[in-house]
Amino acid sequence: MSAMRNFGGILLLLGILGFFYAGSQLEKHEPLPAGVSVSEGLEKPAGRWEMARYACAGAAGLGLLLALFPKGR
Numbered sequence: 001m002s003a004m005r006n007f008g009g010i011l012l013l014l015g016i017l018g019f020f021y022a023g024s025q026l027e028k029h030e031p032l033p034a035g036v037s038v039s040e041g042l043e044k045p046a047g048r049w050e051m052a053r054y055a056c057a058g059a060a061g062l063g064l065l066l067a068l069f070p071k072g073r
Contacts (some may be wrong), residue, residue: 008066015060022052 029046041047 001011004070008068008070009020011063012060013063015056015058015063018056019060020052020072022049022056025049026053027050 026046026049029044029049030046032041032050036047036048038051039071042051
């Protein structure tokens with residue numbers, strides 16, 4: 001197995017676990033009101049956890065790509 005495939009698998013696993021952890025932390029805070037900008041949302045804990053969920057989902061997606069296509073295609 002190549003190093004990129006291993007790194008992709010680890011990144012995928014950490015992204016999935018982080019997504020669920022951030023989701024569980026997000027449930028502890030009151031939701032953001034509609035129409036709030038990103039910079040205003042990051043001032044509140046719920047906005048930071050929501051952004052963490054998106055970042056973890058992106059990391060999991062990148063990990064999936066690296067695991068499936070370690071040499072690029």
